[in-house]
Amino acid sequence: MGRSPCCSKEGLNRGAWTALEDKILTDHIKVHGEGRWRNLPKRAGLKRCGKSCRLRWLNYLRPDIKRGNISADEEELIIKLHKLLGNRWSLIAGRLPGRTDNEIKNYWNTNLSKRVSDRQKSPAAPSKKPEAARRGTAGNGNANGNGSGSSSTHVVRTRATRCSKVFINPHHYTQNRDPKPSSTCSNHGDHQESKTMNELLLPIMSESENEGTTDHISSDFTFDFNMGEFCLSDLLNSDFCDVNELNYSNGFDSSPSPDQPPVDFSDEMLKEWTTAACSHQSAASNLQSLPPFIENGIE
DNA sequence: AAGTCTCACAACCGCGTGGAT
DNA sequence: CATCCACGCGGTTGTGAGACT
Numbered sequence: 001m002g003r004s005p006c007c008s009k010e011g012l013n014r015g016a017w018t019a020l021e022d023k024i025l026t027d028h029i030k031v032h033g034e035g036r037w038r039n040l041p042k043r044a045g046l047k048r049c050g051k052s053c054r055l056r057w058l059n060y061l062r063p064d065i066k067r068g069n070i071s072a073d074e075e076e077l078i079i080k081l082h083k084l085l086g087n088r089w090s091l092i093a094g095r096l097p098g099r100t101d102n103e104i105k106n107y108w109n110t111n112l113s114k115r116v117s118d119r120q121k122s123p124a125a126p127s128k129k130p131e132a133a134r135r136g137t138a139g140n141g142n143a144n145g146n147g148s149g150s151s152s153t154h155v156v157r158t159r160a161t162r163c164s165k166v167f168i169n170p171h172h173y174t175q176n177r178d179p180k181p182s183s184t185c186s187n188h189g190d191h192q193e194s195k196t197m198n199e200l201l202l203p204i205m206s207e208s209e210n211e212g213t214t215d216h217i218s219s220d221f222t223f224d225f226n227m228g229e230f231c232l233s234d235l236l237n238s239d240f241c242d243v244n245e246l247n248y249s250n251g252f253d254s255s256p257s258p259d260q261p262p263v264d265f266s267d268e269m270l271k272e273w274t275t276a277a278c279s280h281q282s283a284a285s286n287l288q289s290l291p292p293f294i295e296n297g298i299e
Numbered sequence: 300a301a302g303t304c305t306c307a308c309a310a311c312c313g314c315g316t317g318g319a320t
Numbered sequence: 321c322a323t324c325c326a327c328g329c330g331g332t333t334g335t336g337a338g339a340c341t
Contacts, residue, residue: 014310017309109307
């Protein structure tokens with residue numbers, strides 16, 4: 001079966017773009033704006049598929065693209081973000097104004113993945129500056145070295161939907177119950193979420209205890225709730241020192257399902273954070289504006 | 300100087316997602 | 321609700337250029 005191609009490849013140019021094609025595309029977008037990529041080649045008179053046009057524009061022709069070497073600040077930021085987000089190149093790129101996901105992905109694959117794994121093997125070794133690692137010294141010819149997984153110690157997935165169910169062990173909860181919010185899930189100003197969680201669960205536990213029958217709660221039960229309503233702010237403010245612990249803090253046991261994802265963030269949340277940070281002037285300021293969970297938790 | 304190797308990066312490809320109908 | 325379509329994303333490949341022998 002397979003998916004039908006995005007466009008007919010017949011009679012279309014492929015490979016490197018010529019200066020003329022670049023000019024045609026740039027001029028067309030200046031006049032008509034971005035979007036409607038599928039029809040763009042026909043309207044602009046280009047013998048390219050829309051997908052190719054979009055990629056060329058986004059990765060190369062866009063006026064706000066910052067070309068040139070990646071600075072040490074940017075590099076550190078990429079490393080930290082990659083530890084947090086994994087191969088979410090577009091999200092990482094969103095934190096680096098003027099840089100594209102493709103550029104960051106390539107830079108990671110050719111420079112950083114190797115260096116990060118080296119650093120993990122010998123943490124004391126100083127990190128090389130970007131240029132020193134370029135041509136001839138990086139020593140990583142692994143075009144497939146996409147860096148997925150190996151260096152991502154605490155990768156945060158950004159889909160909240162998968163975490164809509166939590167498995168609660170009532171015994172564990174009652175043993176660890178603390179009227180005050182726990183250190184992992186609170187102490188950052190607004191405790192509303194933690195309170196809400198406790199308020200929500202305590203009556204359930206109390207009811208069971210008051211009935212004097214713990215038998216009927218002797219087994220775990222599932223509990224539906226909306227992640228966004230309870231824990232997002234706590235997650236954002238957490239130090240992520242132990243993602244698994246944080247995941248089901250306050251004594252909640254994790255689901256018995258082995259494939260239960262650790263922590264799921266909403267894309268919304270990360271985008272909001274990303275967008276806000278993009279107004280900063282430099283990578284250095286971005287670095288300073290990183291939320292605590294990057295600055296403190298991942299290292 | 301010529302051939303080969305290695306690296307960096309642009310471009311391609313397939314799939315997932317979300318909006319429109 | 322189902323289907324289609326456009327777009328975006330991440331993985332992979334192709335290629336040009338510098339380094340090396």
